[in-house]
Amino acid sequence: MLNKSHAKTETVQESASPLRLNLICALNCEAKSLIDKLRLKKQNQTVFSTYVGHWGVADQSVLVTVLITGVGAMSMAAGVAWLAAVQNEKYLNSVWLNVGTAGHGEFKLGAPFIVSMSQGVFSSRRFYPPQVARRAVRLSPCMSLNAPSSDYPETGGIDMEASAFFDVACRFTQAELVQSFKVVSDTPSQGIEHLTANIIAEIMQPHTEAVLVFSKALLLLAENAVQKPNNELVMPQIRATHSQRQQLNDRAKRLAFSLPAEKIDHLSSELLRLSQSVSDEKKAANLLLNYLDTAILNLQPTLHDSLASATQKHAQSRITQHGVG
Amino acid sequence: MVDTIYVENAINDHTRTALVLDRYPKAEVVGLEHYGEVFNSSKQNFRLQKHNPSLILAAKGGKRVMPTPAQYETGGGAHYYFSHMLNCVYDCRYCFLQGMLRSANYLLFVNYEDFMQDIRSVAEQHKGDDKPVWFFSGYDCDSLAYEPVTGFAEYFIHQFQHIDNAVLELRTKSTQIRSLLNTEPQDNVVVAYSLSPESIVSAVEKGAPPLSKRIEALKRLQDHGWRIGLRFDPIVWHADYLQDYEEAIPQVFESLKPDAIDSVTLGGFRLPKGFYKTMHNLHPEHWLFNAGLTEEEGMVVYRQDIEEQALKSVGELCERYVDERRVFAYSSFNAKEAEASGGM
Known part of the structure; x- marks a missing residue:
């Protein structure tokens, strides 16, 4: 054992x-x-x-x-x-x-x-x-x-x-x-x-x-006691107030737990690209916050389809178990 | 299967203690002075305890019957709630109990007689009211899910026969309705089911019966003559939620006699901020705690546009079948006194 x-x-x-x-x-x-x-x-x-x-x-x-x-x-x-x-x-x-x-x-x-x-x-x-x-x-x-x-x-x-x-x-x-x-x-x-x-x-x-x-x-x-993030979301170095930094960290944490590792890598690159594209440094934090908020909003799943596919998979596995498939 | 049962020394000889212990002959029994020593101790992990909850048998002292927040109206007079049990056999991801309680162990108060005495006394205070006084069960547990062990409904329904100005509402997701089907229906008892589309049941209501089984139970109860209520609370918002509710609501109402439905209530996912923080720490990866939420006067709720749209669209779907006066929507943005989503 x-x-x-x-x-x-x-x-x-x-x-x-x-x-x-x-x-x-x-x-x-x-x-x-x-x-x-x-x-x-x-x-x-x-x-x-x-x-x-x-x-x-x-x-x-x-x-x-x-x-x-x-x-x-x-x-x-x-x-x-x-x-x-x-x-x-x-x-x-x-x-x-x-x-x-x-x-x-x-x-x-x-x-x-x-x-x-x-x-x-x-x-x-x-x-x-x-x-x-x-x-x-x-x-x-x-x-x-x-x-x-x-x-x-x-x-x-x-x-x-x-x-x-x-x-x-x-x-x-x-x-x-x-x-x-x-x-x-x-x-x-x-x-x-x-x-x-x-x-x-x-x-x-x-x-x-x-x-x-x-x-x-x-x-x-x-x-099962402690959940670990799937990857680290790297935040670019930007000018931000203490409150903005807290908000950015909060969003980063949510996404680091919820997204698969490769998507977090992609998001890190996107954030870097966005921060470099802003000419006015003061606007960078808000731009990143908006971007992360949209990413969080997109976390909501499409349950209807996933349930249908789960039901279908379940039905298929039952057929296989019974030796039909 | 419960393998550890804690019993307060004071209720060792209580008849109901013996009945519950008989249900679990293989469980080990641990004596204790007060349930709080186990239930409220520090450093407990709710998520871990859900893997194998213990049962605690205790006597509830202090206040046993509490007034509900003003907005929780279902057409009755004064509203109160009481909890013979804390925690639930189901594991619904949105349930506020995860944020409110330190322990996931089932805490069952066996002194039903004391609860009834308090209920009678509250009812007596409302003797002259125009409408009957309403007593909710099922805020902090499921009213019926543990019925074979607790005999809760069997006892309380019988007791309510003798209080003519009171209504008992049993809130549940359970299909444990045998005791109700074996009893003559009573006018002052409403069995209210928490309902969600099948996709939500499967995604966030772990262990709870599927929607189809709940509808079947509702139908049997209604056919038997029991008053029934429907609770779409919380409405769980997700990308295609409307499509899910558009399918589920006809499925519910077309299986029942809509005219004989007592009330329908709706509410969005909402939690006091402190509960939300605890729950988010327990399940930081879960989409439910990460999408579409905002903070409003100490509560974490869906953004106003999302909640309004959800209540409006699901409300309209219900109003195709029942009169709008029997549909009650709990808005987090209108209510002065917002509270957590119901446990059930």
Whole structure:
């Protein structure tokens, strides 16, 4: 289902990839199976431990970063904020997935869940991550405590980072793309005393594929999160007032999203030609505005014909499907 | 199919909550204190949530029945609206809900009894009026599209039987009319359909029934004895819109008994500026938000020449079939109090 990961590596800051997946773990042992599976490379000389690489998802190369923050809310908050800062771009469609272990009062040891509600002990604020991506594991609420505890809630989970993760990560992307995937590491009958780094790695390992499947669902959503212009409409250098410039930019933006790339190129050339043809510099802005307004007005489609042709195509495809055509 | 349902703790034991949850045995239920924690939280993306909306069950507090803007007249007396649900199963590109709400999740208020109490109280205030007081449903959701789950029409129609000075208007695009066909028609209920030519349905009314199905539903309702209304609102302007409306309008009226149509309303595409900005950011590539629009007193509307021509020409097409006194056109340029295009 998922393409093989590529060995190609990249630094945390640089990316030619339009999609980013940030997997955030408190401990290295929680991330180990993911790092191995995706063949990520450790980055040197960074404040937090990071592992970076590319992952092929549905013909796209996704830049994956695994960040190890350390245990607790402060470490998590600092780590997420640091990564967002070094990525240093407005990635409004980055996926941020917290992956780790949690105690649970109801679920069995080794059971995975996605956090449906997260609340920390420092704040009364509750986070309900929007559940849009398709999931194959159960939901559960999770309380984030400030110290390990063997006091389990009757029906929910406990951890030390999820609340801080949501609080900070939601500032950098769409809420639908910020999620937490937990695996139960301790329960009322099997407390935290048995946990070592090796045991945690063993608990996480069987769920590597499930984490990646969920990541993939989030990445597919992320593709639709932000619309990109088809091409850049190049505005010629002309004399214009601030207000005229704003109007020209507004029109340019509309057309850059609506027209196919080649038509935008053509429009850019036309604007240049028009601006050069005006003898009075002061008139150039208005001339270009009128020209762009006409172009915008022409965006209205002829639905009648397009519906007729769509109906015809549909009818033809039905005939073909039935083996007549 | 809804796979996540949020339920306010206070309505866990409400009968209607249990009925709705029974419809979705595979959905996971998440408890919450107040629906606003999910519905109004920041950084939500309406466009993304439309891929897989969750359902929120809650109780509506505060004001449940609101007066409509003055221009929204359909021949009745005082006009009010109420919303038992926010958001819609359809995905119409022009719908103002995308600009008004942060979330695309379906928010269903299960405390119908409280809504009815408020409706009765408002009706009581208008007891001496010449004309009945009109209550619209379907501004913030489709009145019938979710009927098998909500049982909304079934409950409210029955309740309106006992208010003799009130009319209930159900605005819809849906063909979920079974509960209406199983009920004796009532004089004080109007089922009003939002209609658009097939080309517009196909281009901008994603998920909504085709025009032919809506006409079929209207015909069945009218034959059964229900009062019906027609809403060409918004009229969606495009290069060959007139040709489309010239085909659609005879198709509608010739399938029905025009004399028995309660009212016909028309309006152009119009939005408060803030809603428009949000919607344009969600769909910057869509022609609907890019052609023929202008700003008028805080509203984004079709240019005056375009809107006037659209209302006039579509209005004239309707007046071939019904008396002009039953055709109401909402102009963005005459109205002192302009409002957003109807959700339905």
